[in-house]
Amino acid sequence: MLFGVRPDQIEVVVHPQSVIHSMVQFEDGSVKAQLGMPDMRLPIQYAFSYPYRIKSSFERIDFTKCTNLTFEQPDTKRFRNLALAYEAMNKGGNMPCIVNAANEVVVAAFLRDEIGFLQMSDVIEQTMCKVSYINQPDYDDYVATDAEARRIAAGLI
Known part of the structure; x- marks a missing residue:
């Protein structure tokens, strides 16, 4: 939370x-x-x-x-990372840490032209599936999760 x-x-x-x-x-x-x-x-x-x-x-x-301020519901099929973020928040544990670490890796790779924009969500989702899930992580678990997620995400690029 x-x-x-x-x-x-x-x-x-x-x-x-x-x-x-x-x-x-x-x-x-x-x-x-x-x-x-x-x-x-x-x-x-x-x-x-x-x-x-x-x-x-x-x-x-x-x-x-600023005469026109509008708002729309997000399309989670178009904005896949938003759906992945909600999934991570709802699962809890170390899953938000996994998503954050994988996202930082794919954004850096995208900025270096090593990965396409549409591939970013695929790598994040695959990282979520591959990193060990911990329901009630402590500080050391978060540090290890971050390192594992970054290693896995980088390997998927």
Whole structure:
């Protein structure tokens, strides 16, 4: 459970305009969102600097030009990694660690032009099947899982 949030409490939506980078809905129905230009530098900076804010020269959002914000249900056949992530969260144990490690390996391989975009999900899924599953891992299990998943994913590329 990440941040005390169960998998059934996480809803992913596709936001084509890429202005809203994250949203959280609270018990009372209110929503807090992180909005900005369609550029991930600011959300990443905030993740690294939280709870502080760092002055930046990033382009500012002009809300008068943001007249249409839309949301869609994700197609998990098209976005296979999302389906794999939900599968890992629901299974629990060390499975999210396996998915994370395999994802980091395939993204690095993709950026080096060693693997095609559509092959990335295949490698992650195969890694999920090949790495030893541990229902209640401890810290050492996570370290070993990460290493095993990276080795297996790299071998599948």
